[in-house]
Structure formats: structure tokens, C-alpha cells
Amino acid sequence: xxxxxxxxxxxxxxxxxxxxxxxxxxxxxxxxxxxxxxxxxxxxxxxxxxxxxxxxxxxxxxxxxxxxxxxxxxxxxxxxxxxxxxxxxxxxxxxxxxxxxxxxxxxxxxxxxxxxxxxxxxxxxxxxxxxxxxxxxxxxxxxxxxxxxxxxxxxxxxxxxxxxxxxxxxxxxxxxxxxxxxxxxxxxxxxxxxxxxxxxxxxxxxxxxxxxxxxxxxxxxxxxxxxxxxxxxxxxxxxxxxxxxxxxxxxxxxxxxxxxxxxxxxxxx
Numbered sequence: 001x002x003x004x005x006x007x008x009x010x011x012x013x014x015x016x017x018x019x020x021x022x023x024x025x026x027x028x029x030x031x032x033x034x035x036x037x038x039x040x041x042x043x044x045x046x047x048x049x050x051x052x053x054x055x056x057x058x059x060x061x062x063x064x065x066x067x068x069x070x071x072x073x074x075x076x077x078x079x080x081x082x083x084x085x086x087x088x089x090x091x092x093x094x095x096x097x098x099x100x101x102x103x104x105x106x107x108x109x110x111x112x113x114x115x116x117x118x119x120x121x122x123x124x125x126x127x128x129x130x131x132x133x134x135x136x137x138x139x140x141x142x143x144x145x146x147x148x149x150x151x152x153x154x155x156x157x158x159x160x161x162x163x164x165x166x167x168x169x170x171x172x173x174x175x176x177x178x179x180x181x182x183x184x185x186x187x188x189x190x191x192x193x194x195x196x197x198x199x200x201x202x203x204x205x206x207x208x209x210x211x212x213x214x215x216x217x218x219x220x221x222x223x224x225x226x227x228x229x230x231x232x233x234x235x236x237x238x239x240x241x242x243x244x245x246x247x248x249x250x251x252x253x254x255x256x257x258x259x260x261x262x263x264x265x266x267x268x269x
Contacts, residue, residue, distance in 0.1 A: 033063030058124030183260030197266030
């Protein structure tokens with residue numbers, strides 16, 4: 001089993017235990033959304049335009065949905081966590097955008113056939129029943145509509161802040177096996193092909209995200225391996241050790257954390 005397939009298997013095995021609703025406040029406050037360059041790339045490819053009807057699956061705190069709305073799209077965000085959607089509404093209010101939110105699941109949205117021109121899924125495809133979600137996306141897209149499955153992952157390299165943080169997560173939560181990722185998901189292209197999408201393409205590029213020590217700690221508390229699975233007491237103990245690690249090994253504050261953007265794109269026939 002290659003490293004990519006192994007990681008996808010771990011994603012599937014974790015789906016029943018991760019509760020991001022517990023981390024909604026940290027998620028909203030500290031988790032960097034997709035960079036402007038991601039939306040600029042979508043616009044350059046002709047994938048977004050004003051008044052486009054867009055659905056953001058697994059929207060969480062609405063980072064992708066908000067980026068689309070700020071570019072004039074008519075956006076609906078869907079997520080199974082009421083806590084995450086409540087945070088999204090607060091952030092939207094501060095940003096001056098209006099997004100319709102629906103509590104539901106990507107595999108069975110309950111939305112009308114051929115009602116959207118764009119479906120996005122940012123940083124969440126691995127938590128879905130991927131075959132069912134791909135089929136559902138095709139059902140709710142108009143002919144010629146596009147799906148964009150996207151990720152914005154930190155990139156762990158030997159000795160860098162991301163890898164050191166992963167090693168600490170692994171010590172506190174030995175069941176967490178999602179480290180050492182490459183930020184690339186070629187099998188998502190297979191999901192789209194099996195569901196009947198055509199004109200498949202992908203892109204990736206690297207950017208650095210700036211995090212203060214406090215924000216990085218919050219971002220990690222919001223992650224699957226920490227606050228979404230550990231007890232409150234264990235999360236607090238982890239956070240204390242991460243603070244000490246950052247102070248001793250990564251004195252620069254803010255820190256520059258390498259990230260990779262990846263997107264898989266398909267068109268509904």
C-alpha cells in the first residue's frame with residue numbers, strides 16, 4: 001500500500017470518531033482559510049463568476065463559501081455540524097456577506113436536481129463516503145456544471161514546525177495516523193471519473209501561511225487528532241506541551257508554515 005492510499009484508508013477509519021463541533025470556536029478563530037491565490041486560480045479557469053449558484057459541501061465555518069460569496073456567487077453552505085454553521089454565520093456577519101446554510105450531509109443533501117452550477121468541497125472530501133458524495137454532486141449540478149475538490153494542507157518536512165507538531169500529536173494520540181502527508185490527492189480524480197464527471201483536471205501550488213504561536217496552537221487544538229478526538233483535559237495537556245515546544249524550538253513568532261493547495265476538478269456531462 002503506497003503512502004497516499006494508506007493515508008486515505010486512515011481517513012476512512014477515523015470518520016466515525018472525529019467531532020469537529022467540539023472545536024468550532026478554535027476552528028473559526030485560528031484555522032487559516034484557503035488563500036486568495038486559490039480563488040484567483042478558480043476565476044482564471046472560468047470556474048467562478050458573479051451570480052453563479054454554488055454549493056459548498058462540508059462547509060465548516062464557511063471559509064470556501066465565504067470566498068465564493070465575496071466574489072459575487074450565490075452560495076449555499078452545507079455541513080452536518082450546527083456548531084460549525086453557527087460560527088460561519090458570525091464570521092459572515094463581520095465580513096458583510098450573506099450565505100444560506102443548510103444542516104445536512106454531503107451524500108444526501110436533500111437539494112433539488114440540477115440546481116447548482118458549482119459544487120465545492122474544501123478540506124473535507126476524505127470524511128465523506130466519497131462515491132456517494134460524488135454521485136450526489138453530479139445529481140445536483142446542471143449539465144456542464146463543475147465540481148472542485150480542494151485541500152489546503154500544512155507540509156511536514158524533517159525538523160520543521162509542522163512535522164514537530166505532528167510528532168507531538170502522535171505521542172498524545174497514538175491512533176492518529178494522518179501525519180507525513182504530501183498534500184496531493186490523485187485518487188479524488190478517480191472518484192470523479194467513476195461518478196461520470198468528464199474533462200478532469202487538477203492543479204497544486206505551495207504557499208507559506210503565517211501563524212503566531214497562539215494561533216498555531218489554536219489551529220492544532222481544532223484538528224482531528226487533538227480537540228476533535230481527545231478529552232478536554234488531554235487537549236489542555238497537549239496544548240501546554242505544544243506551547244513549550246514552540247518556545248524552545250521555533251522562537252520566531254509569527255512562524256511561517258509551508259502549505260500546499262490542491263484541487264481536483266470535473267464537469268458534469
